Amino acid sequence: MSITSPLAKRLAQATPAPIAMRMRGLSDRWIAWIFVGPTMLLLLAINIFPLIWTIKLSFTNFRANRPNAEVSGVGIDNYVSVLTDPDIWAAMQTTAHFVFWTITLQTLIGFTLAYLIDRKFRGHGFWTTLILIPMMLSPAVVGNFWAFLYQPQTGLFNAVAAFLTGVSPSSFSMLGEVSLAPWAIIIVDTWMWTPYVMLICLAGLRSIPDYIYEAAEVDRASKWRQFWSVTLPMVLPFIMLAILFRGIENFKMFDMVNLLTSGGPGSTTEVASITLKREAFEKWRTGYSSAFAIILFVAVFGLANIYVKALNHIKSR
Amino acid sequence: MKTMLNKMSVMALIALASALSLGATTTQAQEKTITLCWAAWDPANALVELSKDFTAQSKVKMKFEFVPWTNFADRMLNELNSKGKLCDLIIGDSQWIGGSAESGHYVKLNDFFAKEGIKMSDFAPATVTGYAEWPKNTPNYWALPAMADAVGWTYRKDWFGKPEIQAEFKKKYSRDLAPPKTWSEFKQVSEFFQGRMIDGKKVYGAYIFTERGSEGITMGVSNVLYPFGFQYQDPKKAYALDGFVNSAEAIKALEFYKALYKGSTPPGLTNAYMGEGLDAFKSGQVAMMMNWFAFFPGLDKDPNVGGAKIGYFANPSEKTKGVQLGGQGISVVSYSPNRSEALQYIKWFASPAVQKKWQAIGGSSAHNAVLKDAGYLQSAPYAAAFQDSMNMVVDFWAEPSYAQLMLAEQKRVHDFVVADKGTAKEALDALVADWKKIFKDDGKGK
Known part of the structure; x- marks a missing residue:
């Protein structure tokens, strides 16, 4: 369908192009990831990473008040x-x-x-x-x-x-x-x-x-x-x-x-x-x-x- | 002529540039601010006043970070452990010295003291050992004694002086009612006042520390343990605890503290430390109060119970003498970006003139210029008791694991004294086991 009238043309120019068209080459899935990504990163940083780090520390003799002391693995001794x-x-x-x-x-x-x-x-x-x-x-x-x-x-x-x-x-x-x-x-x-x-x-x-x-x-x-x-x-x-x-x-x-x-x-x-x-x-x-x-x-x-x-x-x- | 004018112009420009750069340097110095961290209590307010002199003299501005005592250790040790830059100077508890020295949180001050002519022999020996040295009894200094303190006692002189009370006491115990010199006397006096009606109000014998969460009950019970003969370890063999921590004398002392708690204190005194003690004493609930000397200048000025109404005495003795050391030294935090200004403050604070003013406005100096001054004993009504106390102070462990050692004692003592769990022997045996485990984990006392 072609746009014929001048008013329709002006309206078409004023209307923002769809996001997918503007971000050429990106699929819907990628765009979804771009939106979800920051939240996922935040969750990883404040929830998942501390959990993994805590699991790691639980197998060591680490003491936070002795930063210069040697940290060694103690297996399941702590548990x-x-x-x-x-x-x-x-x-x-x-x-x-x-x-x-x-x-x-x-x-x-x-x-x-x-x-x-x-x-x-x-x-x-x-x-x-x-x-x-x-x-x-x-x-x-x-x-x-x-x-x-x-x-x-x-x-x-x-x-x-x-x-x-x-x-x-x-x-x-x-x-x-x-x-x-x-x-x-x-x-x-x-x-x-x-x-x-x-x-x-x-x-x-x-x-x-x-x-x-x-x-x-x-x-x-x-x-x-x-x-x-x-x-x-x-x-x-x-x-x-x-x-x-x-x-x-x-x-x-x-x-x-x-x-x-x-x-x-x-x-x-x-x-x-x-x-x-x-x-x-x-x-x-x-x-x-x-x-x-x-x-x-x-x-x-x-x-x-x-x-x-x-x-x-x-x-x- | 032209050349001369050119030369003069160049010189003028140089002079202007120099003046501007000098101005900029002065502005920079004026804008420099250092932060001092301490606990939030009366002496801290006095230090704010005192430090105005430092700012006036050095143009270095002072900021203060004061934390209530109950959170002080948590907050500040977290700060140090995370290598935080909040504090340039810290007035840390005496027990932190081992951990802070070994972990590199404090700057070692030996070279600085030598360079600036600051001598540790100018300070009371107990405060140097307690607040500045690590390892103990070695000339390795990590702090300058800043706030000399110990546990002391205050009593209601007006109640003790009432003729009818004196007569009744004499009839009952065949001696005059006076501030107790031994723990046996103390028990008699506190039991005598327990539940008595004075000025139409029911009063109680004594206020003692029972706080569970941080260090309260340990700081309280130590004042009975030391005079009864308790020792932290074998004087001939470091970290040998058996027969010392749980000696017959220590067991007797712990039982005595429990008897005091049960028979001589106000109801509900189950988790009480410094602040609650001051409340109890100021509201006229108790005849005698255990507390730190640091609070006595403020108490002496209290409109209701201060002045002539109260007197002070040193911790009672029994088999021997002993009292819990309090107080703190001032250290430079090694993560501070303002080390030179912080050291400048230490140098200023160490001078005899500043120490005298510190004492006069509500602080507590450990400097001999103050303590050995001819007028010291007359300087305050609690001065004599304080001087006696400083001659018999004992401190808790200052090991890097002091917090673990402290919490173990808090638990064992509170379990026995307040929660009625087990016997004194069981409590102290358990404490020995706890402490041995902690030292073993630290590779000590094998």
Whole structure:
């Protein structure tokens, strides 16, 4: 087709040529690579390269604080040392305890709150906003704020507990007693992150079409039956997603523990990430801590993969 | 005539060029800035004031990078290990000297000292060994003693002076209530004040260090360990730890520290160091407080608890004398692009006149011109206690692996004292095992 009118010619000249025409000789695939390339390079530089470098370091005796010392290969010694170190296993147990209880409490309370908020009642928007506030705060603020609340002599938490139980407020220290310190952290994490679980559960509840409940009511299903047969199965993938996110997040929990107890009293609340930080950046055992980091990475990655497979299985039912 | 005019023109041009280049040099010198890194605390503010004199004299501007104590080691050692150029001068902790010397982070100052006539014999011997030498007790200097410090005690003189309290104490213990000289006396005094009502407020016996994360509980327990007879190693055989670190005396001392923690301190004191101690003392919670002498000038000026209300005493003794050395030396960072200006600062700082001013405005000089001055003991209410303390200081390991050694002690001591885990013997045996492993990895103590 030829362009005949002067107006059409001017329009054709003003219109930019297609990219492929301008970049002569480049296929669509190459152009796609040009666009994706910088992102890929960035990912390689900040994710893949450090990972490969960490794997390399984990087989050496390298210490970052001794740049002039000779670095030699130690085979799998670091991995053996990590896996046979009782302090590492103690930290892993502490982490597991922490992950289990925070996820259990956050899921139960989060789902209950979502279920209640999902009932349309007056002012539910206001209550939703109010409940969401803790997760919007900075962990540094939350940690310091709760450290004050837990102060035995002047803290509000102890005062309220004393009012309810009749014990003296300064007779117990949430952050200083071996039996209470882990629970002090679990309470704070639950307070902060339950709204997040609630939000995901609420999305799940709101995604259930009303006609399913209408059909269940036609079938004379009780509210309890509707909950077990409709609500829970349909919201389960969302709950599992929330558990996955919180599980990964809490497995590497550092900030809150560091601010509240620094791993103490003794080593009672020393979770794996605190141990890793101490080994890597305080003791400067770079090779050893690299091995520990790889073990943690493989554990989280492996568990997350198994979990995602289970999640897909449930979704496909 | 023309030739003469030409010659004069050339000379004028040369003179102008010289003047301009001189001006440029002066401008360059004026614009030169060096950065001094230290911890964020009261003496650092005093150093900012003091350094204005250096800038006025040398035209070298000063910048300061102060980091809170709890992050100081992490931040600064990261900086040094990454060969960073942030700090031209660093006032690093005494325990860093071994690692920083061996890793090449600090400039060796022997030649500079010799050239400038700076003599280490002008400084208190304990501070030279503690802050400047590596290997210890050899004339290899990596720093100039900058901030002499040790653990000391402050007490509520006004409470001790109350007639009814004095009478009750005398009736109970058959002696006058006075600042304790031994740990046995200290325990009596602290238990006497524990839970007592004074001026309508419940008060507690003593504040001691219990911090877990960095160095707190180690810096605290050492003040009981040393006087009870603890030693880091066999004096006749380096790195031989068995029977010294976990000696019967050391076990008794650790049990004593735990007894103090359990029976003489305010509730909730489970992870507390310098700042928390000052808060507890300033708010009138405790009768006696363990802390670094460096804080005492500020405390003495406190409107609520300072001045005549408080007194100071040196660390109590028991079987022997001993107290934890604190303080730091000032070093030139070897990666600094401004080495000559940094050395110029060291030279200026080492002069007796500057050291006297440093002491007067809130610093703590280790220079004999200050410490041996006739008026020193009268210069501050804590001066006598400080002088006593500097005669009995002991320092923690200053090995390149000091951080590992420190964290091992932090864990073992906190586990026993605060977390009630195991016995004192088990804690110290475990500490010996930890330290042996660290030294073995370093190829020492075989």
